[in-house]
Amino acid sequence: MRRRTLGRDNISTGTDSRGGANAENTGDVQRRPTRRDLLAGIGGASATLLAGCSTTVGTGPAPTLRIGTLRPPITLDPIEAESIGSEQAIERVFEGLYAYGEGTNVVPAIASGQPTTENDGREFVVELDDGARFQNDRDVIAEDVVYSYTAPLEEDAPTAWRVSPFESVEAEDERTVRFTLSEPYPALEHALTHPIVPRQEREDDREAFAANPIGAGPYEVASFSAEKKATLIRWDDYWGETRPAIERLTLAYVEFPMTQLTSLRTNRNDMIEPVSPLIVNHVGDVANASVKRQQGYTSFYYGFNLNEGPTTDPRVREAISYCIDLEKAVSEFIEPMGQRQYGPLPPQVAEEWDMPTDEWTDLANEKNVERAKNLFREADAASGQLRILTSMDPKHKELGEALAGGLRDADHGALVISKPETKFIERYVSGSERDYSVFVGEISGTPDPDSHLYPTFHENMSGVTNGTFYREDAVMERLTSARRTDDRERRRELYEAAVTKLLEDRVCLPICSFENSFAVDAGVENFRVHPISKVNPRLAGEQGVVTINGGDGS
Template identity: 40%
Template sequence: MQDDSPDWNVLNRRRVLGLGAAGLAGLAGCAGGDGDSTGTEAPGGGDSTATETGSDSSSSEMSGGRLRIALVKSPLEFDPIILNDVPSAQVTQNIYDGLYEYDAGTGFVPQLATGSPEVSNGGTRWVVEMTGDATFHNGDPLTAEDVKYTYEAPVNEETENAPEVNMIESITVVDETTVQFDLSYPFGPFQHALTGSTLGIVPQSVRESDRDAFNTQSPVGSGPFEFVDWQEGNYVRLQRNDDYWGEPMPNLAELELVPVEEATTRVTTLRNGENDVIEEIPPKLYSTVRGISDASIDEVPGIGYFYLAFNCNEGPTADPMVREAVDYCFSMDQAVSSYVEPTGVRQYSPLPRSLAEDWDMPLDEWEQIPHEKNIEEAQALFDEAGVPMDYQWRIIVPPDDKREQIGISVSNGLKEAGFDNVSVQRLDWGAFLDKYVTGSENDYNMYTLGWSGTPDPDAFTYYLLGRTDDVLGQTNGTYWGANSDVGQEAAQKFVTARESPDYEERRQLYIEGITTALEERAHLPAYNLKNSFGVKEYVNDFTSHPVDSFHIATNHNNVSVDR
């Protein structure tokens, strides 16, 4: 999932992480992301009891007032069938309701649904009962027909969101408040696809009357806030839906989201009160924000993964011995400590730590796989692999200081190993995304990137390291497996795991596949970012969230302002 930069991923733009906080799942990406969620069933979904934080959101008296949040990038569109960037999702999660939503962590709680899905037919049939009370902002009732339309549209219209729901074989409207999903295989993480983070339910009749207007001028949902207006690059304004069918009724009367790209400027707007909340605090500015007397930092590790990847298609890095040599050239621990902390944490596998812990993955074993810096070992492996000292190394990075510094750390290590011709090229997002998927040695040997997904191992394995038609040449820019038998075997394990309803089988397949990927060094895992926000002291009950970035009026919080 893309987070806060204009980087599109051809397969699924929302998952490629941009400059800031790790993002939304689906829109951006571990049960109990902050370690505090309760009642989450491992793996594969299930119900979870919402964790109550702050005030009693269901009984708080509405305080009115306006909350102004500074985002890192501008939203682009507001139709959940189409939108695929995190800033847009940060807006629309307040406009649309989903069948389910996340609690304070990553447990599932009903939103439009009245209870847990009824799962049968070996995990291929999911039946959801919905409330009959929900209405859209225009007063029309929300029915099972709207749900069917919403989940069929991404595939029918071939939007970038199609891979999120293309495992659905058919959808049946049982009655006005009951919808039946039949899957082509027992997709383990399907409950994540039923959340509003993946798809908020849209009114078929309104959207079909003018899709373009629905996307950019007059989106209509059933959520706690209604769209008022926006100017791209300047602001988005929402107002409380005073006829909201659900609970809680928002305390806030207005919500305004404004893009402020430059980090120092964002912090200044927090200090002077121009903005009440600011998103994404860079490492060098943590102490500055902590020094603001009437503000604090609210943060939680996101559901994300940042990494150094290799061109496994062409050039010396197609050889796992060379990839291991690169690992010896620098210390990823040191690079993360110097350039990422405290805005992020070291990560040793594709899975965010909270997700890995939830699935009881062998983290201790995985943490032992990367090497400490040892230039002599690196030189010996380069020599054994036959890499000439005059080889021209190309490392490409997106426009992000943290990832550029990771690339520079690798470059410095290669130079210490004796290579003089090493370049780190910082590209704008368009140029970067065109290059990293080519598999051409002339374009790159290594790149740095990030990924956001739903809190399930499938989101961080199948899309990044799989070898099916819907990911080859798209996210699988490393091309690992094209010339590696073990890579192909691991990729197949990720496919098998996503098609199994059995938790233990899935867990074992992920352990085997991820361990192989780490040992083969298709990626060198680097870090995960926190969803971090600077918050004025007069803002009550604001909650950062591991999947959705932040929550305003939900099952576990209800923001108010007390100026």
């Protein structure tokens, strides 16, 4: 199969181109370790840790790669996945009709080539590659594609937003699929990268499938432990053109950045990701490694519970916005691996779409404790604790504690509740004030604004991927209309108005963007970081395959 770049105009109907134990933390923000703390901690790694290490780079009978990640995989089912950790494992096991190339362009994967467009772009036909097979040696057929695009809607799954624009998806024969749109969908090319799953195999036992799935990608699942580790082995009968050199890939959850760095130094892991701002300047000091980074499309925000509790009062949300110096928080916890942003769109998306970022900056409040106190009194919300929900991700916890500290400065109680990824994903969309008043959210999207705004704020996704439960008809109509027009300037106007209203109503407090980053042992060669988070770690692509010490895996 030859993968060809799929032109934007040819595929688009428009013209434009998230397991440790449960923890409840109530203390102040802890002092960040100094350089001396780091080096002392790493240099004094315990004998028991060292005894448990296994050097993987360049050793053993086959090339193996082990990655220590702060983002644990929690499911391997593409229909149900919504966290970066899950998606990163899924992308090795499954293929979509199309896949991302070296950048954000898409190229044929299961599709044999470019789609044929009919009915003024409202219908398009995709032919499947004759060689496309699942790992049980069954051909990928059109019925599997139809199922992959209709199951998310039928199951009200986290991925439903990606496929909801399609009016119908039908199999014309075993190798031909017809997609029909009732309206244009400018983000079509991104939707067509959705992983294709085998219908019958998933329906036989969905629970088993989520832990041991069958895909059409270059890697099979060897073992999986939710929120701990996924080990994948290369499928040597992979039907695709490019065969990875790495035969065994392990994605292992590591809870703390310092532990990550120690694991890299002792060869427990060959790569770590993402690279915490806490350790980025020390990678070269303690390991024969380097940091590889790429500006991506991931951002953090504080989301408010507008369904129940004190944060349904706009005065309380405004008071909270005066409780934290976000410039300082980003400087302390994020830089240099990210930057402050003032809207829910990453800086490069906002710039590409010519958004009024200066105006959005003016809507952000500076810390003002007295103003916060007055607003809390006006809202009669001076008593009780605000519950701040975070995942176990260290950055999320730091941002949660920073906000809690600011609330205490304003004489308001705050409780930070940090949960493992599975529990966090369940609770931040519950809408229950017992679970959260505020949550630290993370958006990982594409260059199209729809991927950042629709799943995060549209009422259709409330309780699924939207934990704010914001209801404002004008904003919902704009978010819907923006994904139904191929007029780029009209889309820009709709998104500008929607985001401005979201910020004025303080549905969220945008925090920052965060780069895609890996610290990589010198023995790992030809590894490049992709701007789309889920594509990482990319082990094979148009510019060759990742190797270990020059090995080709053959």
